Amino acid sequence: MHENMGYKSIGIIHSEHTRAEDTPIQPVFAEQCKGRAEIFPEYADGLKDIEGFSHIYLIYHMHRAGSARLTVKPFLQDVERGLFATRAPCRPNPIGISIVELVGREGNVLNLKGVDVLDGTPLLDIKPYIARFDRITTAHDGWQEEVDDKTAGRKGKRGYGKGGTCRT
Amino acid sequence: MHENMGYKSIGIIHSEHTRAEDTPIQPVFAEQCKGRAEIFPEYADGLKDIEGFSHIYLIYHMHRAGSARLTVKPFLQDVERGLFATRAPCRPNPIGISIVELVGREGNVLNLKGVDVLDGTPLLDIKPYIARFDRITTAHDGWQEEVDDKTAGRKGKRGYGKGGTCRT
Numbered sequence: 269m270h271e272n273m274g275y276k277s278i279g280i281i282h283s284e285h286t287r288a289e290d291t292p293i294q295p296v297f298a299e300q301c302k303g304r305a306e307i308f309p310e311y312a313d314g315l316k317d318i319e320g321f322s323h324i325y326l327i328y329h330m331h332r333a334g335s336a337r338l339t340v341k342p343f344l345q346d347v348e349r350g351l352f353a354t355r356a357p358c359r360p361n362p363i364g365i366s367i368v369e370l371v372g373r374e375g376n377v378l379n380l381k382g383v384d385v386l387d388g389t390p391l392l393d394i395k396p397y398i399a400r401f402d403r404i405t406t407a408h409d410g411w412q413e414e415v416d417d418k419t420a421g422r423k424g425k426r427g428y429g430k431g432g433t434c435r436t
Numbered sequence: 437m438h439e440n441m442g443y444k445s446i447g448i449i450h451s452e453h454t455r456a457e458d459t460p461i462q463p464v465f466a467e468q469c470k471g472r473a474e475i476f477p478e479y480a481d482g483l484k485d486i487e488g489f490s491h492i493y494l495i496y497h498m499h500r501a502g503s504a505r506l507t508v509k510p511f512l513q514d515v516e517r518g519l520f521a522t523r524a525p526c527r528p529n530p531i532g533i534s535i536v537e538l539v540g541r542e543g544n545v546l547n548l549k550g551v552d553v554l555d556g557t558p559l560l561d562i563k564p565y566i567a568r569f570d571r572i573t574t575a576h577d578g579w580q581e582e583v584d585d586k587t588a589g590r591k592g593k594r595g596y597g598k599g600g601t602c603r604t
Contacts, residue, residue: 273443273497273558275529294569307520311528314506316518320578324520327531329441338482350484352475352492352562355569360479361443361560363495365533367572390441392529394520399575400588401462401523404535407567410488420568 277390279307279376281328283383288332290427293343294355295366295382297424303368303383305391312376315394319373323397326380329390330364333357344415344423353410364389367397445558447475447544449496451551456500458595461511462523463534463550465592471536471551473559480544483562487541491565494548497558498532501525512583512591521578532557535565 283303285291292298305326307315318324339348340356351359369381378394415423451471453459460466473494475483486492503526509515510522519527537549546562583591 273445273560275441275443275531277441278528296569311506311520314519314528315521316507317521317579318518320576320581321521322574322576323572325533327529327533338479339484350486351482352479353483353485353489353564355563355566359561360446360482361495363443363531363561365493365495365563367570392441393527393531395523395533396521396578396580397572397575398523398577398580399572400577400580400585401464402535403571403573403575404491404565404567405571406490407565407571408488408490409566409568410564411485412564412566412568413488417568 275392277329278311278393279305279391281305281326281385281389281391283385283387285386288386291386292384292426292428293424295368295384297421298382298384298428301383303380303385305378305380305394307376309376315373315376318370318396321370321396323367324370325395325397326366326368326385326391327393327395328364328385329392330357330362331390332386333359333362336360343426344420345411347411349411363392443560445497446479446561447473447559449473449494449553449557449559451553451555453554456554459554460552460594460596461592463536463552465589466550466552466596469551471548471553473546473548473562475544477544483541483544486538486564489538489564491535492538493563493565494534494536494553494559495561495563496532496553497560498525498530499558500554501527501530504528511594512588513579515579517579
């Protein structure tokens with residue numbers, strides 16, 4: 269039953285975010301934040317055809333996440349919530365997922381927009397965003413629906429734009 | 437630079453899929469396939485508030501995936517593609533992502549619909565699907581746009597419905 273889940277980094281995410289407190293919490297709050305995914309040369313052949321996709325999932329190891337907690341106050345709301353009902357980083361397995369915009373590719377480097385990931389984060393996987401699979405039009409969003417867009421935009425950016433490190 | 441990425445299972449995914457060749461490749465092709473995510477009791481408190489979300493990401497370890505390959509012929513098209521431009525399971529880190537419908541919760545068990553995951557798959561994480569973050573309306577889908585919906589529906593179900601194991 270217990271499988272070997274010793275994953276390895278397939279590359280590194282480069283961004284302008286060096287401080288967690290200045291890093292937007294999701295790509296939607298980081299639209300102008302550029303970054304790069306550098307894939308190690310031994311995996312570069314796997315990037316063939318990726319240029320056709322406008323958006324990709326970055327799946328990464330949140331190397332600076334704190335210890336796991338089972339309830340957290342999410343960034344967007346001052347109410348304690350179950351961890352798995354949030355996207356907070358302090359998870360039993362600190363796997364992060366971001367849907368970023370793929371601007372272009374130069375060899376083993378992907379140029380990206382909407383990067384909400386700390387500089388130097390180890391990359392685990394890349395998958396194409398495919399509307400047929402991933403664009404759910406019927407979703408109900410639980411406590412997130414209690415947060416209006418304006419409040420989400422303000423809180424979701426965190427310190428970005430207030431002397432944060434992301435240049436636009 | 438090299439981080440400890442030794443992840444542990446937080447639970448098990450139960451489904452009616454026991455043979456990979458009869459398992460739909462994505463939830464969209466498995467609409468009627470029910471299943472359960474059993475979260476180990478020590479993590480159950482993290483499920484608080486999840487009932488408000490209609491869809492969740494299951495993030496799991498594809499324990500029966502073959503060795504990694506950098507180019508593959510995807511299930512939906514008979515053309516060799518770069519691995520990272522596909523959702524094929526034979527990845528350097530065999531992490532799977534499925535957006536499934538959350539039907540209800542009984543304690544530490546989540547009842548699900550749209551399950552395209554093999555029975556017994558180790559669960560790594562659960563995140564809520566949040567339209568504000570995850571519903572990308574402007575996506576271009578590369579080679580996937582060459583596959584019409586009818587062909588995708590037929591190929592994406594694999595053996596399901598042709599004597600496969602998923603009861604509807």
